[in-house]
Structures are given as structure tokens and as C-alpha cells.
Amino acid sequence: MDWKEHGQALRTALLFIILYAAILGGSWLYLKSDDLHAEIVKPAPVQKVRHAAPAARQASEESSSRLIRKEYTVDKGDSFFEILKENGVSGEEALDIIRAVRPVFNTAKIHPGNTITLVFCPDNESLCELQYEISDLKRLVVSVKGDKIRARRMDVEQEEHVVAEDDAQPPEGKDQTAAVPAAPRAPAEERLAHGLRQVEVKIKKGQNLFDILRNRGVSAAEIDAFAKATRKVYNPRGIRPGNTITAWFTLEAPTHVKRLTYEIDDRSYLDVRSEGDSAFKARIRTLELDTVIEHGSGTITNSLYESARAEGINHEVVMELVDIYAWNINFFNDIQPGDTYSVLYEKYYVKDRFKGFGRVLAANFVNQGESHVAIYYENERRGIRGYYDENGKPLKKMFLKAPLNYRRISSGFTHSRKHPIFNVNRPHLGVDYAAPTGTPVCALGAGKVAFRGWIRGYGNTIRVKHPEGYVSHYAHLSRFSKGLAVGKKVDQGDVIGYVGSTGYSTGPHLDFRVSRHGTFVNPLALKSVNGPALHGKALAEFKRMSAQRMAMLSEPSMRVALDHLDRPEQAGPKIAAGR
Numbered sequence: 001m002d003w004k005e006h007g008q009a010l011r012t013a014l015l016f017i018i019l020y021a022a023i024l025g026g027s028w029l030y031l032k033s034d035d036l037h038a039e040i041v042k043p044a045p046v047q048k049v050r051h052a053a054p055a056a057r058q059a060s061e062e063s064s065s066r067l068i069r070k071e072y073t074v075d076k077g078d079s080f081f082e083i084l085k086e087n088g089v090s091g092e093e094a095l096d097i098i099r100a101v102r103p104v105f106n107t108a109k110i111h112p113g114n115t116i117t118l119v120f121c122p123d124n125e126s127l128c129e130l131q132y133e134i135s136d137l138k139r140l141v142v143s144v145k146g147d148k149i150r151a152r153r154m155d156v157e158q159e160e161h162v163v164a165e166d167d168a169q170p171p172e173g174k175d176q177t178a179a180v181p182a183a184p185r186a187p188a189e190e191r192l193a194h195g196l197r198q199v200e201v202k203i204k205k206g207q208n209l210f211d212i213l214r215n216r217g218v219s220a221a222e223i224d225a226f227a228k229a230t231r232k233v234y235n236p237r238g239i240r241p242g243n244t245i246t247a248w249f250t251l252e253a254p255t256h257v258k259r260l261t262y263e264i265d266d267r268s269y270l271d272v273r274s275e276g277d278s279a280f281k282a283r284i285r286t287l288e289l290d291t292v293i294e295h296g297s298g299t300i301t302n303s304l305y306e307s308a309r310a311e312g313i314n315h316e317v318v319m320e321l322v323d324i325y326a327w328n329i330n331f332f333n334d335i336q337p338g339d340t341y342s343v344l345y346e347k348y349y350v351k352d353r354f355k356g357f358g359r360v361l362a363a364n365f366v367n368q369g370e371s372h373v374a375i376y377y378e379n380e381r382r383g384i385r386g387y388y389d390e391n392g393k394p395l396k397k398m399f400l401k402a403p404l405n406y407r408r409i410s411s412g413f414t415h416s417r418k419h420p421i422f423n424v425n426r427p428h429l430g431v432d433y434a435a436p437t438g439t440p441v442c443a444l445g446a447g448k449v450a451f452r453g454w455i456r457g458y459g460n461t462i463r464v465k466h467p468e469g470y471v472s473h474y475a476h477l478s479r480f481s482k483g484l485a486v487g488k489k490v491d492q493g494d495v496i497g498y499v500g501s502t503g504y505s506t507g508p509h510l511d512f513r514v515s516r517h518g519t520f521v522n523p524l525a526l527k528s529v530n531g532p533a534l535h536g537k538a539l540a541e542f543k544r545m546s547a548q549r550m551a552m553l554s555e556p557s558m559r560v561a562l563d564h565l566d567r568p569e570q571a572g573p574k575i576a577a578g579r
Contacts, residue, residue, distance in 0.1 A: 080107035147436035217255035392534035429520035430513030459502025
């Protein structure tokens with residue numbers, strides 16, 4: 001082969017090599033372009049987030065739609081506690097709800113025919129919300145989130161609710177007698193003339209006395225005279241939504257108001273009467289309050305609350321008993337099956353209509369074989385008021401038995417304890433009360449706030465100074481009560497903070513300590529610190545009254561006429577003993 005042929009062969013081989021390389025390079029670029037394309041069209045994380053929001057919202061809506069609502073109509077004799085229990089709420093949670101509701105609504109005043117709505121979470125185990133129609137204008141709403149319970153009263157917006165027949169003024173030119181009710185519902189002691197129209201109006205939010213009278217045809221001048229006479233004894237602007245106004249109007253035109261009454265509260269009402277020629281006389285009338293003494297007793301099988309309710313004793317009375325014995329009995333840990341109790345308490349009536357419960361007058365609680373007597377004694381002249389045992393010693397101690405409602409004591413007072421975090425032996429000069437986050441913490445006794453702030457290891461901490469050199473310490477709090485400040489005076493039982501787990505803590509609890517003159521003492525040994533006992537004439541007076549009350553406790557069927565010792569400074573209301 002000559003060089004010419006050899007060169008041509010080389011060129012042909014080189015051409016094949018170049019062509020092969022081009023084919024390989026094109027294939028690589030093609031494959032590489034596919035990879036780039038896949039990365040571009042692959043859904044990016046941000047796109048996933050965009051699609052997740054509607055899905056979450058849809059899931060939330062589906063979850064909301066799965067909420068279980070139960071409506072219960074209150075029957076005569078029903079109690080708030082029993083209704084909650086019958087609808088799957090535990091006794092402990094029912095008590096927590098009642099305690100949360102007490103500041104805004106008296107649960108003893110639920111009315112037959114009204115509706116309680118219970119809303120449960122989709123698992124049908126936990127209560128999320130409770131609603132109760134207090135009246136046409138007010139609703140009770142209770143929200144439950146874990147250990148946090150919030151209760152509030154809410155206004156119900158609605159039109160005016162008129163109770164009477166023929167509330168509207170008959171049009172002019174019509175026969176006005178056709179619209180007159182058969183008979184005015186005047187009180188029996190009033191002899192009203194025939195030919196008057198009685199109207200009852202339940203006041204709505206934003207409504208005033210001028211509107212009520214003007215809408216029924218009374219002239220502005222007469223309303224002005226009416227208001228001037230009324231202001232001498234009561235401010236007409238003080239009328240409240242939900243209360244009732246009853247008015248009697250003339251039938252002939254122009255319309256005149258002859259009399260108007262307004263319920264101020266359970267015992268008093270405004271009474272305004274016409275004296276002719278647009279003259280009115282107004283006065284406040286007070287209804288007689290009758291007090292009936294009721295007796296209750298029972299034996300505990302599970303809890304005081306459930307036993308008392310089974311015996312027909314209202315939960316308000318039970319709560320009062322718990323408060324009375326707070327210094328002597330721990331109703332969470334000390335109560336045992338077989339313990340017995342008996343109690344005397346007041347019930348108030350106005351014209352045979354029940355108006356609420358008064359105070360507990362006497363009680364005897366036998367706890368683990370030990371009798372605890374409580375007798376209420378009051379003497380305004382000497383400035384004495386409270387509960388005493390049968391010997392005239394006060395039940396109220398300088399300090400509460402515990403500053404909170406706790407589940408258990410997780411650590412006691414000791415000079416050597418292995419620290420749960422640092423694993424070394426250290427003194428623990430206090431008591432740890434295990435309780436859920438948010439549990440209210442009360443001042444152990446009356447005193448003044450000496451410290452409110454953060455202490456390393458103890459987290460949010462409060463110190464309260466008490467008489468006789470005592471200082472109480474509250475640590476690991478989640479937060480402080482609103483308005484609490486250094487130098488502020490607090491009374492025994494005032495809520496000062498809430499259980500938490502701040503500082504060096506392995507879980508929610510209250511680290512509670514007490515020192516006296518700078519030395520820490522065991523808080524569980526403070527229950528014997530007493531207040532002053534009765535003596536002299538006050539003790540003799542108390543002994544006479546105590547004998548009567550104890551007789552009524554032991555013999556509930558015996559009628560005992562309580563004399564002036566019950567209220568030595570004033571004439572007491574009519575009192576009867578009964579069951």
C-alpha cells in the first residue's frame with residue numbers, strides 16, 4: 001500500500017471515529033437533557049405546601065363536622081352535676097366545670113325546660129364545649145381544652161319578647177275595647193279599676209324606659225314627669241336586660257300610664273303610680289324574705305358530692321361544706337367510705353317562690369371516726385363572724401391545709417433527697433404537689449406579697465409574708481395572677497398563681513415551702529396554727545345557740561324556734577325548721 005492509499009484509509013477511519021463520537025455525544029446529551037427535564041417538572045417542596053393548606057382545611061372542616069352534639073332538656077329535680085355525669089362526663093371533670101362556672105353563673109338555678117348543649121370531640125370521650133340558655137338574653141358558654149376550662153356569659157341578640165296579650169296600641173278609629181285582655185293580672189292586694197290594659201315586657205339589650213312607654217302611646221311630657229318622679233328613688237337608666245317591667249295603661253286615647261313596676265332584684269321592686277294630672281309617686285318596695293332551715297344527712301360510699309346529691313342536697317351546700325372544713329379535712333385524700341355527715345342550711349323564699357340558698361348554719365362531719373363540728377356564729381357588735389367547733393374554737397386556721405387542689409404529693413419535706421435532675425442528695429425543705437398545669441394556687445393565709453418574679457432553678461416564684469414571722473413560698477408557677485404585685489395584700493384563699501413547670505422541673509407541680517423567722521418548717525405540720533377562740537359573753541352566747549343547733553342536727557324532725565341569738569343585732573326573718 002502506497003502512502004496515498006494509506007492516507008485515505010486513515011482519513012476514512014478518522015471519519016468513522018468522529019461519527020461514532022458524535023453519536024455517543026448526542027446520546028449523552030439526550031440522556032442528560034432528560035435528567036434536567038425530570039428535575040424541572042418534579043413537584044417542588046413549596047408546591048407541596050401549597051396543596052397541603054386546602055387539604056388541612058378540608059380535614060379540619062371534616063373533623064368539625066364530626067363533632068358530636070348532645071342536647072339535654074332539663075327536667076324538674078335535675079342538677080348540673082347529674083346531667084354532665086349522665087352524658088359521659090367524669091365526676092372529677094364535672095366538679096372542675098362547676099367550679100369554673102361558679103364565678104359567672106349559679107348552676108343550681110338551671111330551669112326545667114331549658115336546654116343544655118354538650119359538644120364532644122370526634123373520639124366521643126372528651127367534652128369540648130357546653131352551652132346553656134340562662135334566659136332569653138343570656139347564654140352560658142363553657143369551653144374545655146385539656147385542663148383549661150373557661151366559662152363566660154354571653155348576650156343573646158334578639159327582638160323584644162312581650163309576655164302579655166295585646167301589647168300593641170290599637171289603631172285610631174278602631175273599637176279599642178276589642179283588644180283588651182279578659183282581666184288584668186294585677187297583684188291580689190291591689191284593687192285596680194276596670195278598663196286598664198296590663199302589659200309585661202322582658203327588657204332587651206339597649207332598651208330604655210322612654211322607648212317602652214313611648215312605643216305604647218304615652219306622651220313625651222308625661223314620660224318626662226314619670227322619669228323625674230322615679231329618679232328620686234331609683235335611676236331609670238339602671239334597668240337591666242332580662243328583668244321584667246309590668247305596666248298598666250288606660251284604654252282611651254291619649255294613652256296614660258297609671259302604674260308601673262320593675263323588678264330590681266329578687267327582693268325589691270320599683271313601684272310608680274299615677275296621682276293624676278301627670279303627677280307620679282315612686283317608691284322602692286321590699287318583699288318579705290322567708291328563711292326555711294333544711295336538714296340533710298348521709299353516709300359516704302364514693303365521694304361527699306355524689307352522696308349528698310343522692311340525698312337531695314344541692315351542690316351549693318356541698319361546696320359550702322368543703323369550704324367550711326378546708327382547714328381540717330382534705331376532701332381529695334382524707335374521705336373514706338363509711339364517713340357520715342349531717343348539715344343544717346338555709347333556703348330563701350319570697351312569696352313561696354324559691355330564691356336561693358343561704359349559709360350553712362351547722363354541720364357535723366365524722367371522718368375516719370373523728371367528729372368535726374361546725375357552728376356558724378355572728379355578732380356584728382363585737383365584729384365576730386365565722387364557724388366554730390362545739391367549744392368555741394374557730395375552724396378557720398391561720399393557714400389552709402393545702403394551697404391548691406392537688407392529685408398527689410410527689411415529694412415531701414426532707415433534709416436529704418436525691419434530686420431528680422442532678423442525681424445528687426440535697427435537702428428538700430418543702431412539699432411538691434403534683435397537679436395539672438394551670439391549676440389555681442391560693443395564698444396559704446392572709447399576708448403581703450414580698451416577692452414576685454423569676455428565681456434560677458425555681459422559675460416563676462411568689463413569696464408571701466404572714467403574721468408571726470411566717471413566709472410562704474410558691475415555685476415553678478406557669479404564670480402569676482393578674483394584678484399581683486409586690487406589696488399587695490392578699491387574703492387567705494386568694495388565687496395568686498397557677499401550677500406550671502418553670503425552672504428546674506421534670507413535670508407540672510407546685511414546690512411549696514414555709515419558713516418562720518428564716519428557718520424552713522414542714523408545711524404539713526401547720527394545720528394546728530389557730531385563730532383566736534371565743535371567750536366571755538360571746539362564748540356564753542355561742543354555747544346557748546350551739547346547743548339548739550346541735551339538737552336540730554341530731555333530731556331533724558324536731559322543730560326548734562331560733563331566738564334572737566341567731567341575729568343578735570337585728571330582727572331576723574321568719575324562720576321555720578323543716579326538711
